[in-house]
Amino acid sequence: MKTENSTLRLEAFSDGVFAIAITLLIIEIKVPSHEDLKNQTLFQYIGHQWPKYFAYVLSFINIGIYWANHHYLFKFFKNTNHVFNLLNVFFLMAIAFLPYPAGILGEYIMEPEHTRTAVAFYAFAMCLPAMGYFMIWIYAINNKSIINIKLSSRFIKSLTLQYAISNLLYIVAFIISFFSAIASITLSVALTLVYLLPSKKPEYFE
Amino acid sequence: MKTENSTLRLEAFSDGVFAIAITLLIIEIKVPSHEDLKNQTLFQYIGHQWPKYFAYVLSFINIGIYWANHHYLFKFFKNTNHVFNLLNVFFLMAIAFLPYPAGILGEYIMEPEHTRTAVAFYAFAMCLPAMGYFMIWIYAINNKSIINIKLSSRFIKSLTLQYAISNLLYIVAFIISFFSAIASITLSVALTLVYLLPSKKPEYFE
Amino acid sequence: MKTENSTLRLEAFSDGVFAIAITLLIIEIKVPSHEDLKNQTLFQYIGHQWPKYFAYVLSFINIGIYWANHHYLFKFFKNTNHVFNLLNVFFLMAIAFLPYPAGILGEYIMEPEHTRTAVAFYAFAMCLPAMGYFMIWIYAINNKSIINIKLSSRFIKSLTLQYAISNLLYIVAFIISFFSAIASITLSVALTLVYLLPSKKPEYFE
Amino acid sequence: MKTENSTLRLEAFSDGVFAIAITLLIIEIKVPSHEDLKNQTLFQYIGHQWPKYFAYVLSFINIGIYWANHHYLFKFFKNTNHVFNLLNVFFLMAIAFLPYPAGILGEYIMEPEHTRTAVAFYAFAMCLPAMGYFMIWIYAINNKSIINIKLSSRFIKSLTLQYAISNLLYIVAFIISFFSAIASITLSVALTLVYLLPSKKPEYFE
Numbered sequence: 001m002k003t004e005n006s007t008l009r010l011e012a013f014s015d016g017v018f019a020i021a022i023t024l025l026i027i028e029i030k031v032p033s034h035e036d037l038k039n040q041t042l043f044q045y046i047g048h049q050w051p052k053y054f055a056y057v058l059s060f061i062n063i064g065i066y067w068a069n070h071h072y073l074f075k076f077f078k079n080t081n082h083v084f085n086l087l088n089v090f091f092l093m094a095i096a097f098l099p100y101p102a103g104i105l106g107e108y109i110m111e112p113e114h115t116r117t118a119v120a121f122y123a124f125a126m127c128l129p130a131m132g133y134f135m136i137w138i139y140a141i142n143n144k145s146i147i148n149i150k151l152s153s154r155f156i157k158s159l160t161l162q163y164a165i166s167n168l169l170y171i172v173a174f175i176i177s178f179f180s181a182i183a184s185i186t187l188s189v190a191l192t193l194v195y196l197l198p199s200k201k202p203e204y205f206e
Numbered sequence: 207m208k209t210e211n212s213t214l215r216l217e218a219f220s221d222g223v224f225a226i227a228i229t230l231l232i233i234e235i236k237v238p239s240h241e242d243l244k245n246q247t248l249f250q251y252i253g254h255q256w257p258k259y260f261a262y263v264l265s266f267i268n269i270g271i272y273w274a275n276h277h278y279l280f281k282f283f284k285n286t287n288h289v290f291n292l293l294n295v296f297f298l299m300a301i302a303f304l305p306y307p308a309g310i311l312g313e314y315i316m317e318p319e320h321t322r323t324a325v326a327f328y329a330f331a332m333c334l335p336a337m338g339y340f341m342i343w344i345y346a347i348n349n350k351s352i353i354n355i356k357l358s359s360r361f362i363k364s365l366t367l368q369y370a371i372s373n374l375l376y377i378v379a380f381i382i383s384f385f386s387a388i389a390s391i392t393l394s395v396a397l398t399l400v401y402l403l404p405s406k407k408p409e410y411f412e
Numbered sequence: 413m414k415t416e417n418s419t420l421r422l423e424a425f426s427d428g429v430f431a432i433a434i435t436l437l438i439i440e441i442k443v444p445s446h447e448d449l450k451n452q453t454l455f456q457y458i459g460h461q462w463p464k465y466f467a468y469v470l471s472f473i474n475i476g477i478y479w480a481n482h483h484y485l486f487k488f489f490k491n492t493n494h495v496f497n498l499l500n501v502f503f504l505m506a507i508a509f510l511p512y513p514a515g516i517l518g519e520y521i522m523e524p525e526h527t528r529t530a531v532a533f534y535a536f537a538m539c540l541p542a543m544g545y546f547m548i549w550i551y552a553i554n555n556k557s558i559i560n561i562k563l564s565s566r567f568i569k570s571l572t573l574q575y576a577i578s579n580l581l582y583i584v585a586f587i588i589s590f591f592s593a594i595a596s597i598t599l600s601v602a603l604t605l606v607y608l609l610p611s612k613k614p615e616y617f618e
Numbered sequence: 619m620k621t622e623n624s625t626l627r628l629e630a631f632s633d634g635v636f637a638i639a640i641t642l643l644i645i646e647i648k649v650p651s652h653e654d655l656k657n658q659t660l661f662q663y664i665g666h667q668w669p670k671y672f673a674y675v676l677s678f679i680n681i682g683i684y685w686a687n688h689h690y691l692f693k694f695f696k697n698t699n700h701v702f703n704l705l706n707v708f709f710l711m712a713i714a715f716l717p718y719p720a721g722i723l724g725e726y727i728m729e730p731e732h733t734r735t736a737v738a739f740y741a742f743a744m745c746l747p748a749m750g751y752f753m754i755w756i757y758a759i760n761n762k763s764i765i766n767i768k769l770s771s772r773f774i775k776s777l778t779l780q781y782a783i784s785n786l787l788y789i790v791a792f793i794i795s796f797f798s799a800i801a802s803i804t805l806s807v808a809l810t811l812v813y814l815l816p817s818k819k820p821e822y823f824e
Contacts, residue, residue: 009221009277015627016225019634020432023642023714024229028237031646031721042726042735057711064707068700071627082274082404089270093263096229103237108248117248198700215427215483222431226638230435234443288480288610295476299469302435309443314454323454421633421689428637436641440649494686494816501682505675508641515649520660529660 007077010088017092018067021099025056025063028103055106055122058192059098065195066095066129073133077140078148087139091132094125101125109185119184120177126188127170134163166191213286216294217277223298224273227305231262231269234309261312261328264398265304271401272301272335279339283346284354293345297338300331307331315391325390326383332394333376340369372397419492422500423483429504430479433511437468437475440515467518467534470604471510477607478507478541485545489552490560499551503544506537513537521597531596532589538600539582546575578603625698628706629689635710636685639717643674643681646721673724673740676810677716683813684713684747691751695758696766705757709750712743719743727803737802738795744806745788752781784809 029052032045040048080088105122108114140146141156169191177184235258238251246254286294311328314320346352347362375397383390441464444457452460492500517534520526552558553568581603589596647670650663658666698706723740726732758764759774787809795802 009217011627012218012630013221013225013273013277015631016222016634017229019631020226020229020638021232022710023635023638024233026639026714026717027233027642027645029718031718031725037732042722042732042739046722046735046739056715060711060714061707064704064710067631068703068707071631085274086270086402089267089274092228092270093266096232096266097262099232100235100237104248104252107237114243114248117252121248121252196704215423218424219427219431219479222428223435226432226435227438230439233439291480292476292608295473295480298434298476299472302438302472303468305438306441306443310454310458313443320449320454323458327454327458421629424630425633425637425685428634429641432638432641433644436645439645497686498682498814501679501686504640504682505678508644508678509674511644512647512649516660516664519649526655526660529664533660533664 007074007080010080011074014070014092017096021096022060022063024099025059025102028099028106051109052106055102059102061192077146079145084139084146087136091129091136094128094132098125115181119181123174123177123184123188127174130167130170134167137163213280213283216286217280220276220298223302227302228266228269230305231265231308234305234312257315258312261308265308267398283352285351290345290352293342297335297342300334300338304331321387325387329380329383329390329394333380336373336376340373343369419486419489422492423486426482426504429508433508434472434475436511437471437514440511440518463522464518467514471514473604489558491557496551496558499548503541503548506540506544510537527593531593535586535589535596535600539586542579542582546579549575625692625695628698629692632688632710635714639714640678640681642717643677643720646717646724669727670724673720677720679810695764697763702757702764705754709747709754712746712750716743733799737799741792741795741802741806745792748785748788752785755781
């Protein structure tokens with residue numbers, strides 16, 4: 001019989017969802033209709049789409065970072081179980097949802113009467129995978145059957161703290177958005193840039 | 207030569223279809239056009255979309271459950287053959303179809319004159335993968351070349367009964383929809399919640 | 413170093429394209445707009461979409477069959493090379509193209525002034541992957557580095573004949589479409605049904 | 619514990635993005651609405667779409683070539699690291715972006731007032747994955763932990779030169795587009811055809 005409860009197929013499925021969600025981001029950037037080009041040249045249209053390119057790049061990098069982190073975390077996992085699968089499904093549901101708030105951000109961030117809502121919705125949507133990811137980690141460290149090596153408690157504490165802070169910052173970005181859209185989106189971008197830095201994680205074995 | 211008739215590539219292909227169908231659900235939730243925002247703010251628009259979020263979450267979880275169950279079942283299968291491949295194709299066709307009834311559910315469940323049809327169509331569409339899944343199981347237990355270990359007859363009976371009841375309940379949800387949309391969708395949600403519970407399956411070996 | 417020229421990644425990539433093309437078929441069946449429901453109920457609309465369900469099922473099964481056949485053929489291949497990769501890309505290009513003629517078939521097959529064109533275009537589009545598949549096979553049997561076992565010449569002749577006839581029948585379906593749309597689509601459906609039958613292939617080893 | 623930093627999951631994820639981006643190209647070719655067929659037959663409509671088929675084929679082949687080259691390059695890589703993952707994400711972001719300029723090319727290349735912009739934007743978009751690919755290679759040859767065998771310096775120089783020239787030619791195609799759209803797109807097509815030729819790479823081992 002095949003290795004039961006191995007994480008292999010779970011990882012393959014997750015990678016599929018990551019890959020599709022990240023690639024679907026582009027369909028929010030529409031080829032202009034002839035109607036769209038009545039009052040502007042194609043060149044102007046392409047230029048005016050910059051908020052969409054910004055939303056595309058920001059969201060692509062964020063999904064890419066989640067993919068890399070998911071990849072990193074699953075190195076430590078050898079088994080899965082029903083609850084763990086479900087937590088992963090909830091996490092993926094939050095990832096697969098991102099093209100929608102990303103589309104709204106790209107469409108409405110530069111329209112003054114909608115900026116705040118667009119930014120707040122995007123910040124809110126960014127909280128969801130952060131929470132899902134955190135729950136996956138918390139569940140895993142409390143279920144010895146999931147983890148495949150003895151992780152040092154220092155490593156566990158370090159990652160837990162890091163993910164908790166990350167969640168907190170996403171929530172802060174969401175709350176800030178009610179007061180200042182520009183501050184909120186700046187924080188979102190800053191968070192993304194921080195995650196692009198190589199992290200100095202402590203050794204995970206004792 | 208490569209291992210003939212192994213289920214590996216079938217599983218990979220199925221996972222691909224699961225991953226794409228589940229991720230495509232989001233494209234039924236459209237970024238509003240400027241036209242859409244003439245009589246409401248973006249905030250109101252996002253709020254009014256809640257039936258779509260409901261349809262998204264319900265369908266995402268259902269496809270996720272099917273993925274997990276498919277994964278669970280294929281642990282017992284070591285070979286495939288022509289008919290088995292076809293049954294799997296029919297099952298995947300039913301899975302890949304779901305974004306359409308999910309989109310209709312999200313769009314029309316809250317419009318009184320369309321609620322019943324939207325719910326009935328969704329309930330009908332939910333019967334299809336249940337039937338396909340059941341057929342895969344029935345075919346497999348009657349073809350010894352598919353199954354790779356000796357499953358206990360108690361286990362086989364238990365799973366068969368469980369899948370038969372599941373099919374029956376989906377059909378009931380469909381029939382009920384002609385009398386009460388709210389009862390039908392409640393049953394669909396309840397079924398989904400039941401499948402989220404960890405199942406207490408008997409041991410599968412003798 | 414990793415196994416060079418192995419077909420593994422080629423198969424994985426092909427499976428990805430198969431899975432996406434097959435799942436994208438559903439996006440040609442659109443959720444009705446409120447405009448669409450002005451002169452008909454949602455129930456009527458869903459019923460009137462039957463040509464689209466027909467096109468969906470026909471195309472889904474055809475892509476599924478190609479996937480299964482591709483799977484079957486690649487059992488015999490152990491290496492790939494530049495030309496072989498290209499032939500596979502051309503084949504996949506034809507597969508990935510299918511959602512477009514399938515969409516046109518579903519939309520226009522029941523509109524008398526467009527039926528013939530819709531059917532002819534679909535029949536034409538079905539010729540392309542058949543040709544691509546045939547070229548993959550012909551190239552493979554003429555390049556010993558691709559095939560990983562000694563296939564019996566009887567088996568090679570049998571498959572070559574079978575694929576040649578298949579190509580011919582697709583071309584016939586295309587040509588017939590200029591005279592009778594109904595005869596052409598009937599032939600396409602019949603071909604699909606034939607491929608659903610388990611084939612009695614001769615032993616492939618000597 | 620699983621093999622750390624292996625490139626396997628990176629390759630699988632990349633293949634997913636390649637497969638989705640390449641298959642999404644078809645959604646830029648829309649099934650005509652009844653409105654579209656008011657002044658032309660379906661046959662004429664399908665014929666008039668040829669610039670879209672051209673953009674589809676050109677882009678499909680280009681993404682296919684990138685997939686094959688990525689595949690080729692990753693044979694030499696055994697490990698990944700944070701920066702390497704990021705470079706790959708940037709490369710994939712450029713690949714996943716291609717359906718948008720491909721859609722614009724197909725829609726506007728034959729409309730005189732938009733030709734130049736459509737071609738220039740496509741040429742610009744083609745520079746991005748070329749740059750990303752080049753950066754992956756340059757980073758890899760400067761990080762011994764990435765490469766898994768001792769590549770001959772002659773091979774490294776040869777590939778570096780080849781990729782540098784390739785980048786240069788894409789930039790030239792972009793610059794030319796400001797002067798002559800036809801010359802630019804001709805160069806793009808010629809580059810694609812050149813990459814279809816089997817390359818005569820020197821031996822990579824010493």
